[in-house]
Amino acid sequence: MNIPTVAPLLSSVTEASDIKTITFKNKSAVLPGQFFMIWIPGVDEIPMSVSYITRDVKGITFRNIGEATRALARLKPGDRIGIRGPYGNGFRITGKHLLFVGGGTGIAMLAPVVEQAQKRKLNLTVILGVKTKKELFFENRLRRSGATVLVSTDDGSKGYKGYASELAKDILEKEHINAVYTCGPEPMMKSLLSHCKTIPFQASLERYMKCSIGLCGQCCIGKGLRVCVDGPIFDGKTLRHCEDFGTFKRDASGRKIPI
Amino acid sequence: MLASGIMDEDAGSMQRIIDCGAGAIVTKSIGMQPRDGYANPTVLELEYGLLNAMGLPNPGIEQYGQEMKKLRSSTTPIIGSIFGANEKEFTLLAEKMEHYGASAVELNVSCPHAKHYGLEVGCDTTLLQKIVSSVKDHVQIPVWVKISPNVTNIVEIVKAAEQGNADAIVAINTVKGLKIDLETRRPILANKIGGYSGIAIKPIGIRCVYDIATQVQIPIIGVGGITTGEDAIEYFLAGASAVQIGSAVYYRGLDVFTLICKEIEQWMSTHHIKKITELIGAGHQ
Numbered sequence: 070m071n072i073p074t075v076a077p078l079l080s081s082v083t084e085a086s087d088i089k090t091i092t093f094k095n096k097s098a099v100l101p102g103q104f105f106m107i108w109i110p111g112v113d114e115i116p117m118s119v120s121y122i123t124r125d126v127k128g129i130t131f132r133n134i135g136e137a138t139r140a141l142a143r144l145k146p147g148d149r150i151g152i153r154g155p156y157g158n159g160f161r162i163t164g165k166h167l168l169f170v171g172g173g174t175g176i177a178m179l180a181p182v183v184e185q186a187q188k189r190k191l192n193l194t195v196i197l198g199v200k201t202k203k204e205l206f207f208e209n210r211l212r213r214s215g216a217t218v219l220v221s222t223d224d225g226s227k228g229y230k231g232y233a234s235e236l237a238k239d240i241l242e243k244e245h246i247n248a249v250y251t252c253g254p255e256p257m258m259k260s261l262l263s264h265c266k267t268i269p270f271q272a273s274l275e276r277y278m279k280c281s282i283g284l285c286g287q288c289c290i291g292k293g294l295r296v297c298v299d300g301p302i303f304d305g306k307t308l309r310h311c312e313d314f315g316t317f318k319r320d321a322s323g324r325k326i327p328i
Numbered sequence: 329m330l331a332s333g334i335m336d337e338d339a340g341s342m343q344r345i346i347d348c349g350a351g352a353i354v355t356k357s358i359g360m361q362p363r364d365g366y367a368n369p370t371v372l373e374l375e376y377g378l379l380n381a382m383g384l385p386n387p388g389i390e391q392y393g394q395e396m397k398k399l400r401s402s403t404t405p406i407i408g409s410i411f412g413a414n415e416k417e418f419t420l421l422a423e424k425m426e427h428y429g430a431s432a433v434e435l436n437v438s439c440p441h442a443k444h445y446g447l448e449v450g451c452d453t454t455l456l457q458k459i460v461s462s463v464k465d466h467v468q469i470p471v472w473v474k475i476s477p478n479v480t481n482i483v484e485i486v487k488a489a490e491q492g493n494a495d496a497i498v499a500i501n502t503v504k505g506l507k508i509d510l511e512t513r514r515p516i517l518a519n520k521i522g523g524y525s526g527i528a529i530k531p532i533g534i535r536c537v538y539d540i541a542t543q544v545q546i547p548i549i550g551v552g553g554i555t556t557g558e559d560a561i562e563y564f565l566a567g568a569s570a571v572q573i574g575s576a577v578y579y580r581g582l583d584v585f586t587l588i589c590k591e592i593e594q595w596m597s598t599h600h601i602k603k604i605t606e607l608i609g610a611g612h613q
Contacts, residue, residue: 071373075511106369110512114368149512280371284578285382286335286356293335293344321364323337323356323387 071282073108073151078144084130084206088174089142092121092128095152099127100159101182102273102302106281108151109144113137116278118178118252118301119155127152130177130206156281157301160271164247166192169216170237170261172253173199178273179252180207187214194240195219198233198253202226234260241265255328259315262305270305276318287323290314330585331551331574332357332409332434332474333382339398342406349586352405354572355392357436358421359411359445362388367518372507377526377553378575379505381441381519384411389424396428405431407472411445414455415462422463422471432469435459438476438501440523447476447501453488460492470495472549475540477532478504483543490544498549498572499540500533526575529553534566541567541609555579557591564604565611 076093083089095105099122107129108114115137121128133142144150160182167186171179176197186193193216199205200223211218220228221236229236234257240246241264249265251258252273262270276288276296283298290296291311294303308314317325329352335341336356345353365385372379386392389410399406408425410433412418422433437456439446450456456473463471473489475482477500486497502523507516515521533552540548550568554560555576563571576584592604601607 070375072507072516073369073509075509108369108516110509110514112367113518151509151512151516279365279368279382279385280380282371282373282578284334284378284575285371285380286337286341287385289335289338289341291340293341295335319338319387322362322385324362324391325387 071153073106073114073153075149075151078146078148078150079126080146081144086203087133088130088204088206089133090120090128090130091141091144092126093150093152094125095127096125097127097155099155101185102159102178103155103157104301105129105152105154106156107141108153109137109140110149110151112140114151116156116281116297118273120177120180122181130174132174154281156297158299160250160302162186162189162191163269164191166245166247167194168237168240168246168249169193169195170233170249170251170253170257171195171197172233172251172257173204175251175253175273176207179250180210182250183211183216184214187216193217194244194246196221196233196236196240198236198257200224232260233257234264237261238264241268255315262308265305270308271302272308273301274303274314275301277321287319329407329570329572330354331572332436334574334577337386339395342395342399343402344582345585346402346404348582349589350404350573351585352407352431354407354434355409356386357384357409357411357439358386358389358392358425359384360389360417360421362386362391369516369518372516372522373578374507376528377524378578379507379517379522379524380502381517381522383519384439384442384445389421393424393428396425396430400429407432407434409434409436409474411436411439411442413444413449415459418459419462419466422467426467426469430469432472432495433463433467434472434474434498435463436474436501438474440476440478440502440504441519441521447478450476450485451479453481453484456485457488457492460489460494464493472496472498474498474501476501477536477552482536482539486540486544490546494546496547496549497540497544498551499536500529500552503529503532525552526579527553527555530559530562534562537563537566537568538611541612554588557588557595560588560592561595561607564607565609567609567612569608
């Protein structure tokens, strides 16, 4: 069966301006990079990458941006949501010195893979890219994991002034990075991919999703790659050959819209 | 062939299904205007089948031309599924599909959960005959009519389609269903009512095809719960000349087309059947 399991919220925490984390009881085995379909009864059901993974409790972190996330942001502990999943493929960790680049809410789903890599005692560098410091979250959490954490802001209010992909470029030139992991705005990820050349690259993509089980075709990119089943993590080789990447997405009707 | 509604909203997805061995592709049902469809949840997997209420999402016939154009050089037939509210809309959509290079059109007069479209059109035998006649008068490519099992007058409906000069009947569309969550005590699908497909509906499809075969002379394309080669054989015996696969993509993955073809061949070989035509309608005894 693939239907939502209803669970009460255990907590709702504000992480930064407009960004919240909610947690709920969920015992499924989740790989970093996988996502749940979160059902808000009477409102919508949306895909959400998992930002907290423990054996019995899972969490998601989101920006209050649309009807569904607004409804999620209003929920209090005890209120109920439906959860189905996990879906998708998850990240694969390879190499000894890894660079993680998170842009905006993309930071949320990278945190669990950073923590997983930390358990293997790898050398980790994390770039957190946000528009302005008010939107920064998970900085302390990631520092606690032992990673070298760098911050970039578009407006220079904290850390490096400029895009996360530009800061990443400097690091890729100076240091010997074995693999790059990213989630964030697609133009940022596409720019990052262009700096990676032969370095293994994995990016988490986001598309409008409906079925989440590989049938409806709504989230397909390129030659029928289903973000919900074949993704959401795609490697650099696949993305270099995918004309959709960083270029366009499709709305609920299937019409192409520029990114 | 691929049934309408699965991995067929854009050219890339359809190309992938072609590469996976489908003999033909039926497109997502396309209408006059872009349509978002219903809010999520739109698809659930229940114990014995899938329940969906997508709400006929599609980019509209003008925009869909771009997807069809990319498949123009394909040697695999592309069948344009279309939905409209009346004969004027169906005819215009069929003409566009023919112009885009479609090998046939499939008239969706059976979607069980869209207001003013689908089943609401397909229940009205007078309107249905008018639509089929009008489309036939305006295009050269074959015209298929996909019908619903959610009716009491299936015989009258297929006869109306045949009298309108339809070239084939496609049976069946999904079966109306509902799933209620016990904890929240509300239907899970945003549209509440959905269409049930997959393993559970195979006997319903087989029965419809069996009944239709005794009523019309035109070919029948069987669809509904086909997951294995033996399922396809059963549809042939009931009277289907070809079959469509949808939900089985979920159960067995995208390779399901190749797998089912192999299973059909194996079954035929062990039963000393040389041609599928020997099987079509052979269950009527």
